[in-house]
Amino acid sequence: MTASRNSRVPPPGRVDAIVVGASAGGVDALSTLLPMLPRDFRPALLIVLHLPRERPSLLVEVFSARCALPVHEATDKEPIQPGTVYFAPPDYHLLVDAGVPGPTLALSQDAPVHFSRPAIDVLFESAAAVYGGRLGGIILSGANADGARGLASVREAGGATLVQAPATALVATMPAEALARGPVDFVLPLEQMPAVLRAWGGAGAV
Template identity: 50%
Template sequence: MRKSTRESNDVRGFVAIGASLGGSDALRVLLSGLPENFPAPVGVVLHRDREGGALLTEYLRKDCPLEVREAEDKTPIAPGIIYIAPANYHLLVEKNHFALSTEAPVNHARPAIDVFFESVAEAFGKYAAGALLTGNSDDGARGLTAIKRYGGMTVVQSPETALASRMPSAALADAEIDRVLPLDEIAPFLAETFTSRK
């Protein structure tokens, strides 16, 4: 039988979220809408100032029923936990843990959404879901394309509900998108998709 590098991966799904301008408020809406029993790990890349520190994690923790923590190098990926990319590092995923990189910014951003989404696509294949929210950037479209190419699912915040519509619009123009949803419907959709496992 063919050896699969994914066999040892207990975590079957992964939700990757990317946001830029207006993202901290949008993320708070999305993350607080996820149910307590959400069964997949969630990784979040938000473009932000490198001095952001732990403030963002604190902010997102409020109202969120799930555990929110900053990802560090080699942090194991566990279901039902929300991991925030640290400022000034690219966030990537390996088979069952996170990895960081200080390589040059991509799309003027570090962390970059494309870098994160592409690694999620490769590690989780058809079990990956990518959601792209508000932003005044072109980051994320390539990443969603990769998630789609490896059989995953793509969701974009409807541009008219986004504080900055450029990022979701760019993704709609360049990538194959499964669902375009208003911000407040993204969490229920992800919950339905990931919790109704038989």
């Protein structure tokens, strides 16, 4: 199922970064989505996946072996590079700062949001403030409302929005909450998402 396109969808090639939020079922969703992106994919991908705070993350090791794009755990004050996947580390919020000459990553141990640190809303809202209409936002499988407010902030800043079709998610709560918050540009199963991402980055039409 696809949502109707509207004037908020940036022209092809206008998206510099894509923020992604997931929780329960998110590893499986990302394992389908990320390996489908080509080596020449231009936008940076900033990802918050709810993780246990007390254990090191293995996401970089898991996804580096599966993806054509470089995969890193985000570090504080790191410049955001095109065509790179960044995962939020456990027990830190991941944010975007304006930076000079370009946007940078920031880490924070402020209070959890929706009982989560990292929280999806925190990343999406900070990225929307920096990138505005040059941002894409994606909500995948998950079990709470984190990300609904953040995706709305991406939409309100003029960015593009995409939600996993709830019926195709391992846990439908997070996509459903995002859709209940307001209209989105696309509602799709995982296998149809890469075409939208490539179009956002200027690598093909939707």
